[in-house]
Amino acid sequence: MxxxxxxxxxxxxxxxxxxxxxxxxxxxxxxxxxxxxxxxxxxxxxxxxxxxxxxxxxxxxxxxxxxxxxxxxxxxxxxxxxxxxxxHKDLLDQQIIDTRGRKVVRVNDLDLAEQRSNGNVELRLTQVDVGLPGAVRRLLQGVVPWNVVRKLQSRFPQRAIRWEFVNLIEPDPLRRVKLRITHEKLEDLHPADLADIMEELSATERQSIIASLDEETAGAVLGELDARLTTQIVEDLDPEKAADILEEMPRDAAADVLADLPK
Structure with missing residues (x-):
C-alpha cells in the first residue's frame, strides 16, 4: 500500500x-x-x-x-x-546528507511500506522524498481530497533517496549517541566531496560532523575547506580532538591554521 x-x-x-x-x-x-x-x-x-x-x-x-x-x-x-x-519533528523539512549523491538535501516527505509481522502491521521507512511531489503533498494534505493530491503530484518528477543512503545531522552529541547516529557513511566519501557538503551546512552542523569523524578523515576534510572555515571549526573543537586532527593535516596547512587561531 x-x-x-x-x-x-x-x-x-x-x-x-x-x-x-x-x-x-x-x-x-x-x-x-x-x-x-x-x-x-x-x-x-x-x-x-x-x-x-x-x-x-x-x-x-x-x-x-x-x-x-x-x-x-x-x-x-x-x-x-x-x-x-x-x-515529523526531526525529519520532515530538515536537512539531511545524501551519501550516494554527495549533497545536502531537504526532506519533503517520507515513503512508508506496510509489512505484516506476527499478525500485526508494521510500517517501514523506505525512502526520503526530496522532490516536488513531496512538497505538493505537504502543502495540500488536509486541504484538498487525496485523489486530487495524487493527480497533482504525478505531474512532477520523483526525487527520492533510499533510507540506507541517508545520513542524519544531529548537532547535540548526547542525543546523537542515544539515537545511534554515526557518520561512518561519510568517511567513505572523498574528502573533497565531504568538504563540499560541509560548506552547505550551518556552523553547528559542521562542528557535529567533524567532531564525530576519525582524526585522519577530519584532517583530510579540513585540508579541503576554505581556510576561514577550517579555523572556525578547529577553534570550537575540544582542544585534545583539535590537536589530534592537526597532527593528521599536512604541516604547512596545520601551521596556517595555528597561525590564524586567536592567541
Missing part, C-alpha cells in the same frame, strides 16, 4: 472494540531497535493525556484510519524519550 508520512499525520485511531482513541500527532523510529521501523505512534484526543501505541499494537492501516489490536487501557501515557527519532 502506498503511504506517506504526511498522510499519516492526523489519522484517526480506534481500539480493538472500535472506540475512538485519538489522532496521530507524531510517530517515532527507535534506531537502536530497528533503524527504519515506525516503533511508536503518539495519539492525542482533546484534553486527555496523550497516549502511545506500539508497533505491535497496530492491527491494520486502511481508509485513512488505524485500527489497534488492544483496548485503550493497554496503551501507555506518552513520556518523551531521547532515544526515539520523531519523524
Amino acid at each position: 502506498e503511504l506517506y508520512a504526511t498522510q499519516l499525520m492526523g489519522v484517526k485511531t480506534y481500539d480493538v472494540k472500535g472506540n475512538y482513541v485519538g489522532r496521530v500527532r507524531e510517530f517515532f523510529i527507535e534506531p537502536a531497535e530497528a533503524p527504519n521501523r515506525i516503533s511508536h505512534f503518539l495519539l492525542s484526543r482533546g484534553r486527555f493525556q496523550p497516549l502511545v501505541a506500539k508497533h505491535d499494537q497496530v492491527a491494520a492501516i486502511s481508509d485513512g484510519k488505524i485500527s489497534l489490536n488492544v483496548g485503550e487501557k493497554a496503551l501507555e501515557i506518552y513520556q518523551p524519550n531521547e532515544s526515539w527519532l520523531a519523524v
Whole structure:
C-alpha cells in the first residue's frame, strides 16, 4: 500500500472494540531497535493525556484510519524519550546528507511500506522524498481530497533517496549517541566531496560532523575547506580532538591554521 508520512499525520485511531482513541500527532523510529521501523505512534484526543501505541499494537492501516489490536487501557501515557527519532519533528523539512549523491538535501516527505509481522502491521521507512511531489503533498494534505493530491503530484518528477543512503545531522552529541547516529557513511566519501557538503551546512552542523569523524578523515576534510572555515571549526573543537586532527593535516596547512587561531 502506498503511504506517506504526511498522510499519516492526523489519522484517526480506534481500539480493538472500535472506540475512538485519538489522532496521530507524531510517530517515532527507535534506531537502536530497528533503524527504519515506525516503533511508536503518539495519539492525542482533546484534553486527555496523550497516549502511545506500539508497533505491535497496530492491527491494520486502511481508509485513512488505524485500527489497534488492544483496548485503550493497554496503551501507555506518552513520556518523551531521547532515544526515539520523531519523524515529523526531526525529519520532515530538515536537512539531511545524501551519501550516494554527495549533497545536502531537504526532506519533503517520507515513503512508508506496510509489512505484516506476527499478525500485526508494521510500517517501514523506505525512502526520503526530496522532490516536488513531496512538497505538493505537504502543502495540500488536509486541504484538498487525496485523489486530487495524487493527480497533482504525478505531474512532477520523483526525487527520492533510499533510507540506507541517508545520513542524519544531529548537532547535540548526547542525543546523537542515544539515537545511534554515526557518520561512518561519510568517511567513505572523498574528502573533497565531504568538504563540499560541509560548506552547505550551518556552523553547528559542521562542528557535529567533524567532531564525530576519525582524526585522519577530519584532517583530510579540513585540508579541503576554505581556510576561514577550517579555523572556525578547529577553534570550537575540544582542544585534545583539535590537536589530534592537526597532527593528521599536512604541516604547512596545520601551521596556517595555528597561525590564524586567536592567541
